[in-house]
Amino acid sequence: MAPVEELTQRLRTFADERNWGQFHTPKNLVMAAAGEMGELVAEFQWLTPEQSAAVMDDLKAGARVRAGLGDVVIYLTRLADVLGIDLVQAALDKLEDSARRYPVERSRGSAAKAPGYHPSAP
Amino acid sequence: MAPVEELTQRLRTFADERNWGQFHTPKNLVMAAAGEMGELVAEFQWLTPEQSAAVMDDLKAGARVRAGLGDVVIYLTRLADVLGIDLVQAALDKLEDSARRYPVERSRGSAAKAPGYHPSAP
Amino acid sequence: MAPVEELTQRLRTFADERNWGQFHTPKNLVMAAAGEMGELVAEFQWLTPEQSAAVMDDLKAGARVRAGLGDVVIYLTRLADVLGIDLVQAALDKLEDSARRYPVERSRGSAAKAPGYHPSAP
Amino acid sequence: MAPVEELTQRLRTFADERNWGQFHTPKNLVMAAAGEMGELVAEFQWLTPEQSAAVMDDLKAGARVRAGLGDVVIYLTRLADVLGIDLVQAALDKLEDSARRYPVERSRGSAAKAPGYHPSAP
Numbered sequence: 001m002a003p004v005e006e007l008t009q010r011l012r013t014f015a016d017e018r019n020w021g022q023f024h025t026p027k028n029l030v031m032a033a034a035g036e037m038g039e040l041v042a043e044f045q046w047l048t049p050e051q052s053a054a055v056m057d058d059l060k061a062g063a064r065v066r067a068g069l070g071d072v073v074i075y076l077t078r079l080a081d082v083l084g085i086d087l088v089q090a091a092l093d094k095l096e097d098s099a100r101r102y103p104v105e106r107s108r109g110s111a112a113k114a115p116g117y118h119p120s121a122p
Numbered sequence: 123m124a125p126v127e128e129l130t131q132r133l134r135t136f137a138d139e140r141n142w143g144q145f146h147t148p149k150n151l152v153m154a155a156a157g158e159m160g161e162l163v164a165e166f167q168w169l170t171p172e173q174s175a176a177v178m179d180d181l182k183a184g185a186r187v188r189a190g191l192g193d194v195v196i197y198l199t200r201l202a203d204v205l206g207i208d209l210v211q212a213a214l215d216k217l218e219d220s221a222r223r224y225p226v227e228r229s230r231g232s233a234a235k236a237p238g239y240h241p242s243a244p
Numbered sequence: 245m246a247p248v249e250e251l252t253q254r255l256r257t258f259a260d261e262r263n264w265g266q267f268h269t270p271k272n273l274v275m276a277a278a279g280e281m282g283e284l285v286a287e288f289q290w291l292t293p294e295q296s297a298a299v300m301d302d303l304k305a306g307a308r309v310r311a312g313l314g315d316v317v318i319y320l321t322r323l324a325d326v327l328g329i330d331l332v333q334a335a336l337d338k339l340e341d342s343a344r345r346y347p348v349e350r351s352r353g354s355a356a357k358a359p360g361y362h363p364s365a366p
Numbered sequence: 367m368a369p370v371e372e373l374t375q376r377l378r379t380f381a382d383e384r385n386w387g388q389f390h391t392p393k394n395l396v397m398a399a400a401g402e403m404g405e406l407v408a409e410f411q412w413l414t415p416e417q418s419a420a421v422m423d424d425l426k427a428g429a430r431v432r433a434g435l436g437d438v439v440i441y442l443t444r445l446a447d448v449l450g451i452d453l454v455q456a457a458l459d460k461l462e463d464s465a466r467r468y469p470v471e472r473s474r475g476s477a478a479k480a481p482g483y484h485p486s487a488p
Contacts, residue, residue: 066207070212
């Protein structure tokens with residue numbers, strides 16, 4: 001897997017060459033990421049959970065999902081760079097928090113203990 | 123920077139230990155990512171572009187932004203893993219597309235040539 | 245059902261009394277709406293389609309969903325007011341478009357003809 | 367302004383005629399609303415706050431924003447109908463809550479008292 005640093009660096013060069021840094025405020029970048037996230041969600045909106053699990057078997061849909069994911073990651077990586085945040089470390093730290101809040105023994109098999117849990121879940 | 127592979131592996135273990143894989147359909151995971159993205163957007167909603175650029179100077183706000191970014195990355199990484207997509211490579215491929223569609227010489231300094239451009243932008 | 249005009253007027257008064265109009269640029273309001281939409285999505289993320297259909301049977305979850313919907317509508321109504329758009333008419337016009345693009349005879353029972361359709365849908 | 371009841375009724379007929387009710391679970395509809403919200407956000411992503419306030423002066427952009435708003439309202443109205451929620455009343459009730467939490471005298475001119483407030487805001 002290509003390292004995130006390479007992506008970060010290429011995005012920086014891409015923006016610099018086009019003088020687009022002026023548009024890349026965190027406010028604008030988070031909006032761009034949210035816009036792309038909307039497109040990604042739309043790919044799954046009419047699918048059953050089972051169909052969503054098989055989405056990559058459809059060549060066209062799979063390509064759209066992969067491209068959509070790529071778009072979201074592009075803007076998140078650029079946002080993290082502009083803010084001076086290590087994207088992967090931020091996720092690892094958050095995961096460590098979750099591991100503490102949802103200990104294995106008390107969380108097995110129940111989304112009721114999951115982040116964002118909703119009471120009527122199993 | 124920690125490699126994405128490490129995050130992917132830890133997320134897989136985290137879900138397996140809690141038997142949460144059953145909830146991690148692509149449809150559910152993209153919703154979880156979108157939900158976290160909403161929280162991240164909310165952090166910036168009342169800020170001017172200038173204030174957004176200085177958001178990390180505020181210790182509390184900066185911590186919330188970092189955690190929010192981490193949450194989005196967690197669900198995107200898990201989604202990519204479940205779908206068998208290389209997250210960083212998907213972004214690099216998409217960037218290459220953009221480089222072709224927005225050549226440096228014709229795109230300098232104008233968001234009018236930028237993806238998602240809006241006519242009334244400078 | 246209370247008319248949208250009443251909501252529009254009350255939101256205007258609410259913002260005026262607090263001198264919050266200064267924060268209510270379309271850019272900020274669309275972000276606020278997106279943030280609230282994220283919260284609404286999160287309410288449904290771990291639910292099966294069947295559980296989602298029964299969400300109002302759970303008093304607490306139902307109250308959160310109702311409040312979440314209310315929040316999104318608040319910001320959309322305020323955004324429409326600031327932009328001078330008639331929210332309901334905009335939706336009716338869009339629906340008329342859709343009726344033309346998805347004629348009954350060719351669209352029955354297939355999401356393949358639905359807006360945002362995804363090939364692997366039934 | 368056309369009443370929301372008319373929109374609700376037309377959407378119901380539209381879905382019934384095409385036998386699309388089967389796809390209109392709350393889970394699917396909230397995803398569709400979120401997808402359309404993403405498109406709406408994207409219209410504003412590169413605009414300055416000032417440009418966003420003038421977006422309707424641009425005929426093409428204005429039309430896209432109006433259509434985008436319409437799309438979000440369509441799916442929210444359909445979602446509310448399926449869940450048995452009065453959309454406008456839900457917003458009015460939420461607004462009453464906010465009026466209690468943000469009394470005029472203590473909230474004037476400061477987003478610091480606004481919902482979703484962020485410390486580094488003015």
